[in-house]
Amino acid sequence: xxxxxxxxxxxxxxxxxxxxxxxxxxxxxxxxxxxxxxxxxxxxxxxxxxxxxxxxxxxxxxxxxxxxxxxxxxxxxxxxxxxxxxxxxxxxxxxxxxxxxxxxxxxxxxxxxxxxxxxxxxxxxxxxxxxxxxxxxxxxxxxxxxxxxxxxxxxxxxxxxxxxxxxxxxxxxxxxxxxxxxxxxxxxxxxxxxxxxxxxxxxxxxxxxxxxxxxxxxxxxxxxxxxxxxxxxxxxxxxxxxxxxxxxxxxxxxxxxxxxxxxxxxxxxxxxxxxxxxxxxxxxxxxxxxxxxxxxxxxxxxxxxxxxxxxxxxxxxxxxxxxxxxxx
Amino acid sequence: xxxxxxxxxxxxxxxxxxxxxxxxxxxxxxxxxxxxxxxxxxxxxxxxxxxxxxxxxxxxxxxxxxxxxxxxxxxxxxxxxxxxxxxxxxxxxxxxxxxxxxxxxxxxxxxxxxxxxxxxxxxxxxxxxxxxxxxxxxxxxxxxxxxxxxxxxxxxxxxxxxxxxxxxxxxxxxxxxxxxxxxxxxxxxxxxxxxxxxxxxxxxxxxxxxxxxxxxxxxxxxxxxxxxxxxxxxxxxxxxxxxxxxxxxxxxxxxxxxxxxxxxxxxxxxxxxxxxxxxxxxxxxxxxxxxxxxxxxxxxxxxxxxxxxxxxxxxxxxxxxxxxxxxx
DNA sequence: GTTGTTTGTGTTAGCGTTAACGCACACAAT
DNA sequence: ATTGTGTGCGTTAACGCTAACACAAACAAC
Numbered sequence: 001x002x003x004x005x006x007x008x009x010x011x012x013x014x015x016x017x018x019x020x021x022x023x024x025x026x027x028x029x030x031x032x033x034x035x036x037x038x039x040x041x042x043x044x045x046x047x048x049x050x051x052x053x054x055x056x057x058x059x060x061x062x063x064x065x066x067x068x069x070x071x072x073x074x075x076x077x078x079x080x081x082x083x084x085x086x087x088x089x090x091x092x093x094x095x096x097x098x099x100x101x102x103x104x105x106x107x108x109x110x111x112x113x114x115x116x117x118x119x120x121x122x123x124x125x126x127x128x129x130x131x132x133x134x135x136x137x138x139x140x141x142x143x144x145x146x147x148x149x150x151x152x153x154x155x156x157x158x159x160x161x162x163x164x165x166x167x168x169x170x171x172x173x174x175x176x177x178x179x180x181x182x183x184x185x186x187x188x189x190x191x192x193x194x195x196x197x198x199x200x201x202x203x204x205x206x207x208x209x210x211x212x213x214x215x216x217x218x219x220x221x222x223x224x225x226x227x228x229x230x231x232x233x234x235x236x237x238x239x240x241x242x243x244x245x246x247x248x249x250x251x252x253x254x255x256x257x258x259x260x261x262x263x264x265x266x267x268x269x270x271x272x273x274x275x276x277x278x279x280x281x282x283x284x285x286x287x288x289x290x291x292x293x294x295x296x297x298x299x300x301x302x303x304x305x306x307x308x309x310x311x312x313x314x315x316x317x318x319x320x321x322x323x324x325x326x327x328x
Numbered sequence: 329x330x331x332x333x334x335x336x337x338x339x340x341x342x343x344x345x346x347x348x349x350x351x352x353x354x355x356x357x358x359x360x361x362x363x364x365x366x367x368x369x370x371x372x373x374x375x376x377x378x379x380x381x382x383x384x385x386x387x388x389x390x391x392x393x394x395x396x397x398x399x400x401x402x403x404x405x406x407x408x409x410x411x412x413x414x415x416x417x418x419x420x421x422x423x424x425x426x427x428x429x430x431x432x433x434x435x436x437x438x439x440x441x442x443x444x445x446x447x448x449x450x451x452x453x454x455x456x457x458x459x460x461x462x463x464x465x466x467x468x469x470x471x472x473x474x475x476x477x478x479x480x481x482x483x484x485x486x487x488x489x490x491x492x493x494x495x496x497x498x499x500x501x502x503x504x505x506x507x508x509x510x511x512x513x514x515x516x517x518x519x520x521x522x523x524x525x526x527x528x529x530x531x532x533x534x535x536x537x538x539x540x541x542x543x544x545x546x547x548x549x550x551x552x553x554x555x556x557x558x559x560x561x562x563x564x565x566x567x568x569x570x571x572x573x574x575x576x577x578x579x580x581x582x583x584x585x586x587x588x589x590x591x592x593x594x595x596x597x598x599x600x601x602x603x604x605x606x607x608x609x610x611x612x613x614x615x616x617x618x619x620x621x622x623x624x625x626x627x628x629x630x631x632x633x634x635x636x637x638x639x640x641x642x643x644x645x646x647x648x649x650x651x652x653x654x655x656x
Numbered sequence: 657g658t659t660g661t662t663t664g665t666g667t668t669a670g671c672g673t674t675a676a677c678g679c680a681c682a683c684a685a686t
Numbered sequence: 687a688t689t690g691t692g693t694g695c696g697t698t699a700a701c702g703c704t705a706a707c708a709c710a711a712a713c714a715a716c
Binding site: 076 | 357359360361362363364366367372374377382383385388389391392395396399404405406407408409416422423425426427428447450451536561562564565568569590592593595596597599600
């Protein structure tokens with residue numbers, strides 16, 4: 001018990017005893033067992049972080065942001081990668097309960113994650129949703145403004161003279177895909193361009209190969225579009241590969257814009273015109289919301305933070321002929 | 329106890345009892361407490377993963393690989409980001425002991441991580457080093473062949489006619505930096521080119537801004553080099569930015585090669601000539617080594633796996649004028 | 657009918673902490 | 687001298703699980 005008091009810095013220990021304990025701790029290499037501590041305290045200092053794809057630069061930065069605020073608060077991150085798979089998501093969420101994580105940050109697979117999330121609610125684990133909402137599930141939330149962002153991107157294409165604008169999207173059960181389609185639709189509508197259903201290509205945006213194939217088929221059409229709005233960065237990557245496959249040059253033969261930057265790619269060579277979301281900030285804010293809720297568990301009202309995206313014009317949309325001062 | 333037997337699938341339970349327990353579990357939403365289980369079993373199913381920079385695409389893919397094999401084995405990953413900071417690394421390692429992680433995968437900061445790692449050895453936590461060795465510390469290890477890879481890259485620059493070849497490197501206490509310098513030195517030596525110490529620029533490769541500034545100074549010299557070998561992908565990124573700052577075009581005014589690909593960047597737009605290491609495989613192999621050691625704790629000999637890198641010629645070295653079929 | 661063996665279930669103790677309380681001692685106030 | 691107030695440290699029990707053993711009942715073997 002006295003050891004516990006020393007380790008936890010309780011003041012009710014005499015300096016002499018404290019010193020003796022500290023010496024013993026140092027000599028024996030004693031490290032307190034946080035499992036045992038978690039059992040008694042009902043607090044583990046672990047938070048779960050669940051994302052569909054760590055390797056997607058958007059989520060990578062998000063993870064990085066979460067880790068940063070967690071570390072600052074003395075918390076640790078259990079990282080889970082669902083690969084967009086609902087079952088894996090369910091298992092991971094149950095695991096978070098089993099490990100008695102203090103809370104969970106999750107970029108859910110889609111609206112169908114709702115039943116998975118109820119497990120958490122049952123066990124009273126605080127949750128913060130990131131990037132994607134889940135219809136019918138209320139909780140703290142950090143998201144971007146997809147409708148406005150998409151509108152802006154497609155408006156830009158229209159201003160450049162494009163009228164045959166396709167969208168590579170993903171399942172409408174994903175809130176961001178829904179919202180971005182809405183922005184696309186709004187932009188076309190405002191310009192008096194009818195939506196061509198053949199130009200709205202559903203795909204699996206988590207997998208660039210899938211996008212690549214879907215886009216190739218689109219580009220092989222006799223009435224192929226002159227511009228493409230990709231629902232996110234990895235979809236844009238698939239489009240770029242498909243264009244190369246088809247011998248088309250971006251932006252000369254095909255304009256391309258998308259949501260989410262691929263920052264290292266853009267810094268290396270400023271190619272993609274994007275709505276860049278502050279991915280790391282998504283993570284830090286979400287982390288703070290969760291930590292805050294851990295400190296004030298009584299707080300009842302759910303909070304929503306909407307982060308603005310930044311419109312960055314580079315080469316792929318065709319607005320500029322080449323990147324300033326760059327190769328090749 | 330009977331519940332425990334049902335949950336763990338022990339055969340010594342009657343079907344009737346098993347059914348009753350399962351029904352109760354479902355109805356109550358009971359989820360076994362893994363902290364308590366960890367306490368009795370001395371096994372948590374958690375492995376620690378410690379890297380210097382999650383956001384570096386190399387480590388991101390590595391993390392992804394580790395998570396994949398861990399998940400397959402029913403293990404979970406505690407993710408730690410040291411930002412190349414020795415103290416943070418020490419704290420994290422101690423935390424891994426505190427959480428009674430079953431083992432640790434670590435890409436250490438440098439040779440100076442040795443004392444940090446001894447904490448683990450004391451507590452008999454299995455360790456697998458990834459990417460970087462630590463002088464004087466024996467353990468399982470997964471690494472690339474940096475000497476050969478660097479030699480190949482610099483040989484390539486020499487074949488293209490370059491003689492004024494600089495290297496952006498990092499602290500020689502980092503094994504990969506040491507090895508890659510060795511390859512650079514070997515290549516120049518074999519070509520009879522003396523090493524110009526002014527061309528060997530030490531930098532902090534974890535921070536592209538730092539590299540950028542160091543490279544700008546290098547490029548402002550009257551005898552600026554015609555080619556640069558960057559110790560890794562993020563260093564190359566700093567070089568690319570510095571070149572843009574100085575109004576130089578890559579590869580026309582400056583050739584650039586580096587270790588480690590930035591895969592999404594390269595797929596979007598094939599720019600960098602690199603030695604591409606199989607980053608995800610680093611993670612999966614390391615994970616397998618650790619899991620194997622968890623199953624066979626008696627195993628004594630440490631194992632070393634060396635993974636080959638792939639030499640990929642793209643635009644930045646100047647060997648080709650433009651990427652096949654791509655823009656702009 | 658005695659002696660094993662197997663099967664299903666219960667009991668006890670212990671994993672390493674800490675919350676909550678207990679108690680001796682010192683020191684001050686009445 | 688009595689009462690109160692801290693201070694420093696120890697004891698007990700509990701967190702939720704499982705290893706190890708206990709034991710009754712059923713079933714087989716001699």
